[in-house]
Amino acid sequence: MSWIRDNSSMTWPQRFCGHVLTYGPIPKHVAFIMDGNRRYAKKRNVDNSEGHSKGFDKLSETLQWCLHLGIKEVTVYAFSLENFKRTREEIEALFDLTREKFKKLLEEKDKLNEHGVCVKIIGNLSKLPDDLTKLMAESMLVTRHNTQAILNVAFGYTGHDELTNAMSQIANGVKENHLDYSDLSVDMIDKCLYTYPSPPPDLLIRTSGETRLSDFMIWQCSYSYIYFTPVLWPDFTLWDFLTAVFMYQRNAHLFDDYKTPNSMSAKADKFVNDLREKRLNRLYTVL
Numbered sequence: 001m002s003w004i005r006d007n008s009s010m011t012w013p014q015r016f017c018g019h020v021l022t023y024g025p026i027p028k029h030v031a032f033i034m035d036g037n038r039r040y041a042k043k044r045n046v047d048n049s050e051g052h053s054k055g056f057d058k059l060s061e062t063l064q065w066c067l068h069l070g071i072k073e074v075t076v077y078a079f080s081l082e083n084f085k086r087t088r089e090e091i092e093a094l095f096d097l098t099r100e101k102f103k104k105l106l107e108e109k110d111k112l113n114e115h116g117v118c119v120k121i122i123g124n125l126s127k128l129p130d131d132l133t134k135l136m137a138e139s140m141l142v143t144r145h146n147t148q149a150i151l152n153v154a155f156g157y158t159g160h161d162e163l164t165n166a167m168s169q170i171a172n173g174v175k176e177n178h179l180d181y182s183d184l185s186v187d188m189i190d191k192c193l194y195t196y197p198s199p200p201p202d203l204l205i206r207t208s209g210e211t212r213l214s215d216f217m218i219w220q221c222s223y224s225y226i227y228f229t230p231v232l233w234p235d236f237t238l239w240d241f242l243t244a245v246f247m248y249q250r251n252a253h254l255f256d257d258y259k260t261p262n263s264m265s266a267k268a269d270k271f272v273n274d275l276r277e278k279r280l281n282r283l284y285t286v287l
């Protein structure tokens with residue numbers, strides 16, 4: 001299954017409803033907690049790995065819907081650091097699926113570049129197997145100049161780990177005099193997160209009936225509209241997606257006032273730019 005599909009698989013009523021929604025505010029950034037793969041597998045008496053594989057197929061379908069609606073950025077929770085507590089067998093199956101999909105991504109890089117899709121992995125890559133990190137680094141590098149749409153894959157990620165990493169970067173910056181203590185601000189923390197320079201998600205969708213964040217983008221989602229649905233991720237349909245966007249549109253006016261303050265000194269600006277540069281250079285060293 002490809003990462004990017006063409007629009008021919010959408011029926012005309014689906015396209016029509018999608019078109020109607022484009023008259024309202026379209027979220028710039030949508031995040032997904034793709035939950036319920038194993039319950040889906042259990043219901044069908046198949047292996048968990050089959051549930052995860054169907055979960056990837058649903059991701060690729062969802063990306064097509066997002067592109068169709070003109071959503072610029074999508075972030076998906078693919079592997080939490082908490083998922084390391086699962087059985088060895090399930091972790092290996094998830095890593096194998098991810099290897100297969102990132103190899104496929106590299107094979108179809110021309111298609112991604114044609115659609116202008118930039119792929120980023122957010123998370124603690126040092127916790128992942130080397131060959132997987134390498135495939136991810138390569139995928140980021142070959143798509144990094146694309147600007148039409150951004151896909152952030154949270155892998156080896158938790159919000160706590162991301163915030164701890166940001167605090168540690170800032171503390172080191174102060175210790176080595178690249179930053180002043182007075183540079184510590186909301187804006188500075190924003191800019192040290194794995195997701196920077198992405199805007200916060202406007203809409204977060206979680207499937208499977210669980211009504212919690214599970215340590216996903218806890219800093220960034222403070223003002224997001226959160227849509228919970230009982231549908232298991234592999235069963236998620238375009239109608240479920242359009243309903244979530246419609247609910248966001250009904251509530252979007254409530255969130256208009258929030259703007260991230262911007263108050264950085266020249267020294268702090270340089271620190272942030274250096275940090276980004278270091279992150280990019282690290283990708284080349286992984287290869």
Ligand code: FPP
Pocket residue numbers: 034035036037038039040052053055056059077078079080083097098101102153208
């Ligand atoms: C949550 O369902 C899902 C995951 C932990 C894995 C999500 C991964 C994919 C959809 C594949 C994506 C792959 C790539 C390469 C981006 P669960 O296992 O918690 O199911 P449950 O809630 O029913 O137990």
Ligand code: MG
Pocket residue numbers: 035036037
């Ligand atoms: Mg789950």
